[in-house]
Amino acid sequence: MAPPGSGLCLSLGWRFDSPPSSISALSLVVGIAVVRALERLGATDLTLKWPNDVYHVNRKLAGILIEMRSEFSGPCIVVIGIGLNVALSPDARARINENATDISASSGFIPSRNLVAASVLDELVLILQDFASSGFHPYRSQWERHDYLSGRRIRLEMPARVVRGVARGVAPDGALLVEHGGMIEPFIAGHIVMETDP
Structure with missing residues (x-):
């Protein structure tokens, strides 16, 4: 449980008229949307760890969880959950089992959680609308530029x-x-x- 004000947890429900052909890559494009949103806020040196984490300088900054329900030839409903560390205290960092960081470390200032949420939601809507028709192909090179694991x-x-x-x-x-x-x-x-x- 994150201390009050230290993080941002949000969920977005999204309906695809039919399952996109590359639905298995959905968490990857969501990661790209999160990176874009945080870069707009001044974050730098962000990487994406397959399949659902955002890192800054080898430390976890955000995680993504997706639940999906679909029918064979009907609509596909997804719920996208995102948890971001905004401003962790030293005590909070010490209680977390894995190496963690926050947006303030990656951007140099502490943005308001409302601003972070608005930026993330803006990018998510844009990328999900395009993903429905274009799939993962247009985003693969962006993923590769931010790929945390490549060559490791x-x-x-x-x-x-x-x-x-x-x-x-x-x-x-x-x-x-x-x-x-x-x-x-x-x-x-x-x-x-x-x-x-x-």
């Missing part, structure tokens, strides 16, 4: 398998590409552990 040694943990290798970007459908055993294989899910310090 990782361990991908899945229920029935563990893969160790080097992250090699994302596929056209948003799957993580991992080079291992002399090949590059796409993965659509799994827990990532860094094998070496960034």
Whole structure:
């Protein structure tokens, strides 16, 4: 539980008339929208960790969670949840299990949470409208420019398998590409552990 005023948690419900062809990449384009919004507010050195985290200088700044309900040939309803650290106190940082940072560290000032929410929602609406018709393709190069994992040694943990290798970007459908055993294989899910310090 974040201390009062230290973070921003927001949810957006969105209806696609039919599931976009690259719906598996939705969390990636949402991450791009968050990066754009924060850059508008002066944040720098932001990266995206597949599939749903925003980082600043090797520390987690924001996380994304998406729930989806769709029918075979009907509408697709998604609820996009975003949690952003705005201004964490030293005590709050000490209580968090993982390396965390906040918007004030990435931008040099503490923006109002209303301003952050408005900026994020503006970018989300723009990107979701385009994603419905264009898919992930127009955003893949933007993801690659901000890709936190690219070229790093990782361990991908899945229920029935563990893969160790080097992250090699994302596929056209948003799957993580991992080079291992002399090949590059796409993965659509799994827990990532860094094998070496960034």
